[in-house]
Amino acid sequence: NCVRTHIDICFKEGKCRFGCVENSCPGEYTTRLVNELLPPKDLKRLNRRIQEENIRQAAIDGLECCPYCPYAVIVDNPDDKIFRCLNPECMKETCRLCKEPNHIPLRCDEVEKGIELEMRKFIEEHVTEAMIRKCPRCSQRFYKVEGCNKMTCSSCGLFICYVCRETINGYDHFTNNEKCTLSNQSEKIHYEEMVQEYTNAKNEYLRLHPEAHDMILRYDPISHLMKPPVTTTGAT
Template sequence: MIDYPRIPKPHIRKRLLECRFYARAFFKLSRDLEEIPPPFKLKLTNSVISGKGKLKEDPIFQNELEWVKKRVTEAPVHPEEALAEESDEQDCQEAGIGIECGCCFSSYPFDNMVQCPDAHLFCKSCMTSYSSTLLGEHNPNIICMDQSGCKLPFPESELKCFLTSKMLELYERVKQRKEIEAAGLENLEECPFCEYKCVIDNEMEKLFRCENVECGAVTCRACKRPDHLPKSCKEVKEDRHMDAQHQVEEAMTRALMRNCPKCQKAFIKEQGYNKMTCPNCHTLSCYICRQIITGYDHFDRPGQVGNKSNCILWEPSVERRHAEE
């Protein structure tokens, strides 16, 4: 209202709701004023702002305000120049046309949408972010996230519309891994250096030969180290002479990493509580003592009676623990 005192308040509110952000609404209103005639009746007098109420701090708005002021100072205000060349998605959002994404509720052209088998539509940007999060958690179940409760999985034909080649490759690997684990195959072994797996029925076989063309490692089935025959695993362990720097680096790695006490998959914690959930098998464990737990009862919490555990639920700095270890 301060920027455009002659534009009626209902029209200002309408533009702000359409554009969602102050900067976009500012230039949209400027464009409205340039129309002949404008899409509203100009007020005869300027609005008087009462200034009642406490000023609220909003860093996002302040950044937009500074950006708008800079644009107005550097060059004459013109919406097309200030906003540069807007994409089809931005045009749809401003004009209120297109199809609404079921996640971010912005409007997009139909060719930028991904749909589940029940025709719920989501923009490619939301789907990429959503899929990246799931695959990062080793979860290939990319299902519909519509608010109606639909849980249908997206077909691979739709996933190929927005996932990059690397993301698709990761999706296939994670999916295959979960299917193999669900099959519960006996004598199934995995290469220590990649995700190749195979069944070895011969108990007398000492070596694991990876048939992944990008790996090809030959390792000992017992200690998982590279092939050391005819030496035994014990002899190899005794023969390992590492320099001081290498020993320190391995000690630092062990301090930074944890292994799931159930599936032995490694993970790292950057911050947060000491109740950990394995990203692979979802087993609960304690970050301090590294043991399997069932819930929060394991931890010593303020005000809790009868628990003599030395493991605390939360600590202010994980870096301090890592440095001490």
């Protein structure tokens, strides 16, 4: 059990070879013993790790490795910007310079990475969700492009106000109601909701990740929110 635990710890530390549990002993455990003590899923990862280490130590000119799997190949053309993995279990295309997924035609410095990408996606998901209504009774999700604001749930038949999202009995809800009018622009409603949710989502992300406080999003979702044109109704 001591040897098994020792090998397991060494494996989790990223090691390829497993020295004796006794610090004073310079010996290593045999491959046969390691194969007996490690579970199959860890053995597969260990063999991949050993293969990667052997490739690195070989220092073969022009040899490049896939960032996502052990596949390696000699790349002869220095002008080829993309590494194409031919491992059937991987088949990823990556940039040879920055090792990120293929981002052509963008330059490496134009590609979002790490927390910047995570922050943008977090905000985008919340902004998109702001347009979606949910039936208070059956949780059916819906949204409209045009038409009046008295909505009928297609699943359970409940009447819902599209503006305030509350359950209503009929058209009386819209009488003398400055906020919830019977008919107005869906684009205007959605725009205002998305702008508000943008602020909420950004503040929430920064609360959860204070290290991103100074982050400037190069593809800020706010830049894609198009303000609807102002329409006027003239009397004739």
